[in-house]
Amino acid sequence: MPLPSGVTQRDFSQALAQFASVVGKEWVFSSDEDVDLYRDAYSPFWHEEEERIPSAAVAPDRVEQVQQIVRIAGKYKIPLWTISTGKNLGYGGSAPNQTGSVVLDLKRMNRILEVNEKNHSALVEPGVSYFDLYRHIQEKGLKLWIDPPDPGWGSLIGNALERGGGYTPMRDHFDAHCGMEVVLANGDVVRTGMGALPNARTWQQYKYGFGPYVDGIFSQSNLGIVTKMGFWLYPEPEAYFSGTVMVPKHDDIHALVEGLAYLLNSGIVQGTTSVLNTIDFGPPDPELARVRVGSSTTDLERYVAQKGLGYWTVDLPFYGPSKVIAAQWEHAKEKLSTIPGVQFRDGASYRFPMSPAELAKIPNPVPLGVPSLTTFAIGGPFSQGHMWFSPIIPMTGDAVVEATKVFEQVYKDLGSPAGALPGLPIWSFFARAFVIIYFFPVEHDVEKNRRNRDIFRRLVKVAAEHGWGEYRTHTAFMDDIAFAYSYGNRALWRLHETLKDALDPNGILAPGKNGVWPKRLRKANV
Amino acid sequence: MKPKRHVGPALVMAAALGVVFAPHRAAAQAPAPERGKQVYDKWCTPCHGAGEGKPGTISAVALYKGSKPAVLAERADLTGAGIKTAVRSGMYIMPRFRKTEVSDAELDAIIAYLTRTPSPLR
Numbered sequence: 001m002p003l004p005s006g007v008t009q010r011d012f013s014q015a016l017a018q019f020a021s022v023v024g025k026e027w028v029f030s031s032d033e034d035v036d037l038y039r040d041a042y043s044p045f046w047h048e049e050e051e052r053i054p055s056a057a058v059a060p061d062r063v064e065q066v067q068q069i070v071r072i073a074g075k076y077k078i079p080l081w082t083i084s085t086g087k088n089l090g091y092g093g094s095a096p097n098q099t100g101s102v103v104l105d106l107k108r109m110n111r112i113l114e115v116n117e118k119n120h121s122a123l124v125e126p127g128v129s130y131f132d133l134y135r136h137i138q139e140k141g142l143k144l145w146i147d148p149p150d151p152g153w154g155s156l157i158g159n160a161l162e163r164g165g166g167y168t169p170m171r172d173h174f175d176a177h178c179g180m181e182v183v184l185a186n187g188d189v190v191r192t193g194m195g196a197l198p199n200a201r202t203w204q205q206y207k208y209g210f211g212p213y214v215d216g217i218f219s220q221s222n223l224g225i226v227t228k229m230g231f232w233l234y235p236e237p238e239a240y241f242s243g244t245v246m247v248p249k250h251d252d253i254h255a256l257v258e259g260l261a262y263l264l265n266s267g268i269v270q271g272t273t274s275v276l277n278t279i280d281f282g283p284p285d286p287e288l289a290r291v292r293v294g295s296s297t298t299d300l301e302r303y304v305a306q307k308g309l310g311y312w313t314v315d316l317p318f319y320g321p322s323k324v325i326a327a328q329w330e331h332a333k334e335k336l337s338t339i340p341g342v343q344f345r346d347g348a349s350y351r352f353p354m355s356p357a358e359l360a361k362i363p364n365p366v367p368l369g370v371p372s373l374t375t376f377a378i379g380g381p382f383s384q385g386h387m388w389f390s391p392i393i394p395m396t397g398d399a400v401v402e403a404t405k406v407f408e409q410v411y412k413d414l415g416s417p418a419g420a421l422p423g424l425p426i427w428s429f430f431a432r433a434f435v436i437i438y439f440f441p442v443e444h445d446v447e448k449n450r451r452n453r454d455i456f457r458r459l460v461k462v463a464a465e466h467g468w469g470e471y472r473t474h475t476a477f478m479d480d481i482a483f484a485y486s487y488g489n490r491a492l493w494r495l496h497e498t499l500k501d502a503l504d505p506n507g508i509l510a511p512g513k514n515g516v517w518p519k520r521l522r523k524a525n526v
Numbered sequence: 527m528k529p530k531r532h533v534g535p536a537l538v539m540a541a542a543l544g545v546v547f548a549p550h551r552a553a554a555q556a557p558a559p560e561r562g563k564q565v566y567d568k569w570c571t572p573c574h575g576a577g578e579g580k581p582g583t584i585s586a587v588a589l590y591k592g593s594k595p596a597v598l599a600e601r602a603d604l605t606g607a608g609i610k611t612a613v614r615s616g617m618y619i620m621p622r623f624r625k626t627e628v629s630d631a632e633l634d635a636i637i638a639y640l641t642r643t644p645s646p647l648r
Contacts, residue, residue, distance in 0.1 A: 027626075029625065033614075034625065036622070037614065037622045037623070037624040037625065038624065039622070041616050041620075041621030041622055042621070057624075059626045085627075086624060086626075086627070087621075089621060093621065094624065105624065105626050107624070107626035107627055108626055127626075131568070131572070152572065153572070360577045360578070361577075361578065362578065362579075363578040363579040364578075364579055365579075371572075372572065372579060373572045373573050373579075373580075373581060374578075374579035374580075374581065376573065376581040376619050377579070377581040377584050377585075379619065381584055381585040381587070381588035381589065381618075382585065382588070382589075382618055383618060383619045384618055384619065385619060
């Protein structure tokens with residue numbers, strides 16, 4: 001396996017021996033066979049030298065060991081790439097951004113430290129997955145919901161730090177956190193918010209504490225290692241209901257999104273929705289396959305009218321007491337009924353708690369706060385992996401139409417990504433803006449991956465030209481996307497670098513994470 | 527460095543640290559293949575179990591077209607070597623599993639569970 005950049009074999013061996021003295025020999029992995037397990041299972045660099053490969057991995061069991069490890073790493077200038085459950089698949093998995101980094105694997109730190117049913121909150125370690133916390137809540141019979149993202153085996157902490165999203169009213173995972181414990185590069189342990197108060201009684205109840213609020217600098221960052229994090233949970237609701245809205249014309253997107261933004265921003269709809277066009281996301285139909293090719297908008301509108309479908313469809317999710325949900329749905333219909341030809345359909349309706357047998361009948365229970373791995377079926381039965389292009393665009397019909405047109409032009413110029421799914425699914429994982437989550441397949445095929453990477457990079461560039469930026473990305477594209485956030489002669493990037501130099505002068509924490517490199521590894525040309 | 531085979535960390539450690547719940551440690555003491563079933567249910571069933579929305583089962587339906595059971599735990603032809611390769615090398619969309627997730631001892635327990643029935647196919 002490769003050595004960390006600029007580190008001698010002698011120093012590397014000494015560092016590993018010292019790591020072993022901290023965590024025990026069995027938790028330092030340096031054989032090729034063991035280190036291979038940390039490679040990115042969905043690497044867009046399969047069979048290419050550019051694949052980022054770790055040199056070793058070390059797996060502490062508690063925060064004191066993390067402190068000792070960063071001090072050893074600082075002494076030998078060993079880069080540490082931290083993972084929580086290592087399931088950031090599609091964004092780099094458990095592999096580092098820089099070849100030769102040692103993976104700091106926090107999976108063994110998997111304690112659920114507190115679940116508070118009265119305050120609807122929890123305190124967990126990085127190795128706790130959504131499945132773990134869900135099972136714990138079920139076993140204890142607590143009236144609480146978690147908010148899982150699509151893949152349930154990820155870490156609550158890891159996903160929140162990556163600013164991931166889910167489906168229930170707690171869907172913005174970083175926003176739903178309350179209090180952190182962070183190990184800094186010098187080994188200090190910092191508790192944020194009310195956790196800075198010795199004997200704090202409200203660490204998971206009040207976010208801000210006193211003085212500057214620093215939690216944000218530890219998300220998508222390499223400024224510290226988060227070892228505990230509090231989360232607000234959702235009180236188990238009485239019911240869930242999904243109402244479908246379909247509008248008949250292409251240009252109805254403007255009124256539809258305006259109405260949707262009103263419903264979301266006023267809290268009437270509190271869960272994640274997506275805006276889908278029937279042409280790309282409608283029910284399978286051979287006729288549609290024929291109509292889709294070369295048809296005008298009028299032809300497509302005629303097709304959906306004949307089928308009784310909408311040109312655009314939105315499912316509105318509602319959570320809460322049944323009577324409130326019924327009133328919210330009525331209000332939503334009233335608001336959207338100004339769109340000529342709009343159709344409303346009642347969808348799924350559930351009351352809670354549901355039995356395991358009832359839940360097992362639901363193909364994708366994630367919007368009901370139940371973790372699942374269903375999403376991994378997305379690329380078909382023989383898929384080898386994927387990554388995501390995910391720009392944030394305004395929550396307006398204009399932006400939906402413009403983004404669709406702009407990105408389709410890239411595909412016309414360069415061709416569609418090999419094996420890609422059609423259409424741009426547009427989601428409301430976060431307040432006030434849409435995020436497009438575009439599926440890019442990853443294959444064990446060098447040429448296809450190279451081509452897809454070229455298309456991806458062009459999309460990033462074109463998006464930036466239109467004022468759209470990605471919310472998160474695979475390690476392969478972190479520099480590209482950081483480069484796009486260049487306002488004021490890269491003022492934000494330079495601020496990130498200033499923080500990096502101050503907090504991690506040896507540059508040992510996750511070099512290159514989200515485009516932020518330590519001084520000694522900084523590229524002169526960016 | 528040749529890795530040592532390890533067993534799951536002792537429950538006593540969790541207790542000493544005042545832990546409310548430590549999922550990775552919960553199934554450490556049960557004998558195989560019963561322990562294997564516990565580990566399997568935690569790590570494998572979400573993809574390979576019966577019912578709706580299980581990607582591993584969906585793939586097996588497409589791959590075997592009915593010639594073998596799609597639910598992994600119903601198969602009688604699985605071998606220890608094959609299971610090890612799948613878990614440690616991955617297969618299609620399934621990623622590799624690290625030893626901090628599924629230890630060698632837990633993998634052995636999974637194998638004991640999945641190969642519990644004597645079979646001429648194996």
